[in-house]
Amino acid sequence: MRTTQHEPHEETLGERLRSQGISRRGFLKFCGLLASSMALAPAMVPKIAAALEQAKRPSVIWLSFQECTGCTESLTRSHSPSIEGLIFDAISLDYHHTLQAASGYGAEEARAEAMKEHYGKYVLVVDGSIPIGNPGFSTIAGISNLDMLKEAAAGAAAIIAVGTCAAFGGLPKADPNPTGAVSVADIIKDKPIINVSGCPPIPVVITGTIAHILTFGIPELDSLGRPKAFYGQNIHDRCYRRPFYERGLFAETFDDEGAKAGWCLYKLGCKGPVTYNACATLKWNEGTSFPIEAGHGCIGCSEPNFWDFGGFYKALSIPTGMTGQTAVYAAAAGIAVGVAAGAMNKKAKMDADSLHKTVTVDELNQESPS
């Protein structure tokens, strides 16, 4: 007869993956993707692999407040089954009211238990903003979002604010902000908070951030608390349409020749120049495409207050008195006519040069401004 002595053993991520049938090759591939998406040197791949292999399955509590579940959708639907999905499986997701099978009392008990058992060690993930206008605006099991966040944050090792709602208030906070929505960082001040913004964030950015915390701890963050590895670069700087911008070739409407030719969408309101995210490099749907590639300007969803930027289809800002149309004339004139009219202009300029009369201080004083 066989008896197995059950030692209390916390399964490592590596063990877990193997039991799930993930090959070493597949695992290393994921580590490689992670390294490149976080802009780490290839030499880091074995280190990530080793660290992940040894990582204990941390308890993760996922709270959803004023949100649309798009962030969860983004993560789960991305490509399944996927190695990201499994890594996520390999995390002990102890509470996530959309995904968990339990409901009602059982679900809340699971949360309470996880918080008690892993006090000080669990990772808290939050999506959605918190209404402080009236606690009754959003509740779960009769508990207001504000109370639940404070209670869960107290025992968390770190908090990941997933999505722009949790990170910056997002859509619920859009003017006039009827619920008094605020971000996680507006409430919790004494815990490390990693903002994984986006509406929704790119799946691999969510998993990559979690993996970074497992392997190397809290990643380096930008001034808005976002991991620099993913949010360090500007969409515009990495956009494949950038050469058209440089040459002044802009789509004017969504169905003109310029749009068909794939010209820059700046004038159609693209917020790429002010948006920091990895869309242009990592892309969406297993690297298939991203909004600008699909023909629509970036709406700047990973930036605070993107909803109130002044319209998704309005070009960033038009500071000069000239209308969009004259700007086009000016640009077109400068480029197309510049060469042809060069000789003519040269003469005009030379004439102007020869007409120049030296300005003296006597003249200045004689003609003091009226």
Added chain:
Amino acid sequence: MSALTLERGINAFKAQIDAPMASFFSSCVSCGMCAEACLFYTENPDPKFTPIYKLEPMRRVWEQEYTLIGKLKAKLGLSKPVTDAELAEWQELVYNNCSLCGRCSAVCPVGNDITYMIRKMREGMVASGHAPEGLIGASTRAVQIGSPMGVKLPALQAQVKHVEKHTGMEVPFDKEGAEYLLMLSSMEIMNYPEYLEAVAKILTNAGKTWTLSSECFEATNSGIQIGSSDIARELVSRVVAAAEKLKVKTVISPECGHAYTALRWEGPNLIGRPYTFAAKHIVEVLDELRVAGLLETEGFEDAKMTFHDPCQLVRRGGVVQQPRNLMNMVAKNFVEMADHGTMNWCCGAGGGVSANEDAEEVKMKAFQRKKKQLDELKVDTLVTACANCRIQLEEGLEVNQMDMPVVGLTEMIAEHLVERKDKGGAA
């Protein structure tokens, strides 16, 4: 003598529009990033203070005169000619609300050097009679008396006597063949005479030969600020003549931002030939002495300090590391402002703004940007290397009831100087 007219102004615009300018106008994508980079806009957010908008009349001249579409539009009456009233309206935008600090040029996504354009636009403003009174006065005194503040040689001689008495060192005038010709700004002669004493001590102590010139001691250049190359050329030529007469190796630009721009960058272009000498800012010279082991200091300042980067020195001039090397020689508790170095915010009074009486309110508004930076840091002392910045900073601090001394970097170094017994000196 003819009059300054709109026609002369428009002609000056046409003459000033060169290839870079034409390409800048044609490549502006109206993104508005220059607005957010400009303290005259951020502290007073009216769209008309957007840097590129300050060039609107000149842009129209460019369009109407140098582009086919513009010519057609002008013929069809779609584009109205620039009027005298418009230029009068633009005067406050081009002069009071721009310190030529260059921050807009640094952020422009298509690489437009907006500061370069505004400098050129001022040429047309001068020629059309729309320069501000304050700068006209300063330029007149600079040309006729030799100093924008009307400081004459006897005033300098009096200060020199005072320094000689105080230090026991000779402050030489017109010493041919000296290594350095020390130029000054009137602000230093009148407001901060300790600067001259500091440089005298440091150079003499380093065993360097140096001199002042009795024919030309003023390094500032109102012509650059008002935007008249004719006047700027006249003023810079005097410095060149003095330096070449005395056969010096290096001319030292004082702790003044635009004087450095005038002497170091615009000068050779204005006179149309290279100098026979080098032009350096005092901070560059001090750092060279440091590297050569000729600048030794002792002791440290305990106060928490920060360094205000003068725009012309750092952003337009590229002198970034030198002042930091010097700060670290004597400051134990040196902290940087959030946007230090090439992206530092202007004091709010450069580029001629401080000369215009009617810019008083504007420049104090602009100072709020500096106030925010300082409030964040909570420092005890503010160090800088530009007399003009210093006056504005002192005024701004006083108006805002912030109790904080403003110190010149050169003076602070001199206070910690290890004086050698075998002083070289110029005697």
